[in-house]
Amino acid sequence: NAGVTQTPKFQVLKTGQSMTLQCAQDMNHNSMYWYRQDPGMGLRLIYYSASEGTTDKGEVPNGYNVSRLNKREFSLRLESAAPSQTSVYFCASRGRVDTGELFFGEGSRLTVL
Amino acid sequence: QQQVKQSPQSLIVQKGGISIINCAYENTAFDYFPWYQQFPGKGPALLIAIRPDVSEKKEGRFTISFNKSAKQFSLHIMDSQPGDSATYFCAARKGGSEKLVFGKGTKLTVNP
Numbered sequence: 001n002a003g004v005t006q007t008p009k010f011q012v013l014k015t016g017q018s019m020t021l022q023c024a025q026d027m028n029h030n031s032m033y034w035y036r037q038d039p040g041m042g043l044r045l046i047y048y049s050a051s052e053g054t055t056d057k058g059e060v061p062n063g064y065n066v067s068r069l070n071k072r073e074f075s076l077r078l079e080s081a082a083p084s085q086t087s088v089y090f091c092a093s094r095g096r097v098d099t100g101e102l103f104f105g106e107g108s109r110l111t112v113l
Numbered sequence: 114q115q116q117v118k119q120s121p122q123s124l125i126v127q128k129g130g131i132s133i134i135n136c137a138y139e140n141t142a143f144d145y146f147p148w149y150q151q152f153p154g155k156g157p158a159l160l161i162a163i164r165p166d167v168s169e170k171k172e173g174r175f176t177i178s179f180n181k182s183a184k185q186f187s188l189h190i191m192d193s194q195p196g197d198s199a200t201y202f203c204a205a206r207k208g209g210s211e212k213l214v215f216g217k218g219t220k221l222t223v224n225p
Contacts, residue, residue, distance in 0.1 A: 004156075031211055040122070042202060042217035043157070050211050058212065090156050100145045100206045100213055104156030 002026055006091050006105035013081045013112045021076040021108050023091030031094040032074040033058075033102065034066060036087040043090065049074055081112045116140060117205050119216030126223050132190040134219045136203035139184065143205040147213075148177065148188050151200045160201070161188070193223045 004025045013019055025032065034046040035058075045058030049068040063085060065077045078085055088109050092102040118137045126132045136146075147162035163170045163177040163186065170177045176189040190197055203216040 033211075033213075035215075040217060042119075043215040045212055045214075048211050056211070092156070094211075100147055100162065100204075101159045102149075102157075102213060104158065106154070106156050 004091055004093055004103050004105035006089075006108050008108060009106070010109050011111070013078075013110065015082060015112060017081050018077065018079050019081065019110075020078075021089055021091075021110075022073070023075065023105060024073045025091075025093040025103070026072065027093060027095060027103065028071070029093035029095040029103070030071070032068065033092040033094070034064075034074070034076045035090045035092065036060065037090060037107070038087050046076065046089075078110075081110075083112045086110060086112045116214045117203060117216040119203050119219060121219060122217070123220045124222070126193045126221065128193065128195060128223055128225050130193050130223075132193045132197070132221055132223070133187055134201055134203070134221070135185065135187045136205075136216050137183075137185045138205050140205070140207065141184070142207045144208040145206040146177070146179065146186050147204050147206075148175075149202045149204065149215075151202065151218075153199075157202060190221075193221075195223045195225050197221060198223050 007022045033048040035043040044060045047066040049055045052071045067075045088107045091105045148160045149157035150160040151157040174191045179186045200218045202218045206213045
């Protein structure tokens with residue numbers, strides 16, 4: 001049982017390049033999330049999807065787009081990467097409505113030069 | 114504004130000691146307060162969680178204390194072990210909301 005799988009694990013981009021982070025979960029969860037983690041800043045929500053076909057902005061959505069491709073997959077796209085987007089990105093999913101437990105992937109470390 | 118304030122930023126404890134991490138919140142609509150544990154190179158994982166209708170929840174060596182009137186909650190790790198060395202995040206969620214808001218994290222080091 002893989003849980004939440006993110007690809008790639010590491011990526012280096014130049015300013016202005018675009019890329020997509022992929023996330024897939026095999027737990028049949030409805031809700032999926034993208035967070036970024038920066039030193040001293042904790043985890044900040046970028047976008048989330050409460051169900052297939054819906055997406056909503058979190059705390060720090062600027063510079064990002066998302067796609068909920070199907071129930072399993074939720075991708076995060078950087079259209080024109082900036083050094084401020086250097087971060088570790090985590091995808092997470094949640095199943096039951098009555099609990100807040102998030103299941104996280106292992107993260108994607110992105111460096112923008 | 115920061116919705117959940119966590120302290121300290123870092124904590125060093127000797128093996129066998131008690132580790133205490135504190136969090137405070139402002140939004141009285143929060144009704145779910147989890148703690149996540151993160152080891153280097155890994156994603157966070159749920160450690161223990163509490164709802165405001167109880168003042169304390171214990172799971173093994175980990176205890177959450179909750180003070181609703183003061184809008185504070187804390188994590189106590191009894192008999193701390195080197196294997197507990199990790200970053201700990203408190204979080205909070207409003208009832209009916211999808212959004213879980215995290216504190217900035219506490220890096221715990223337990224020395225042998």
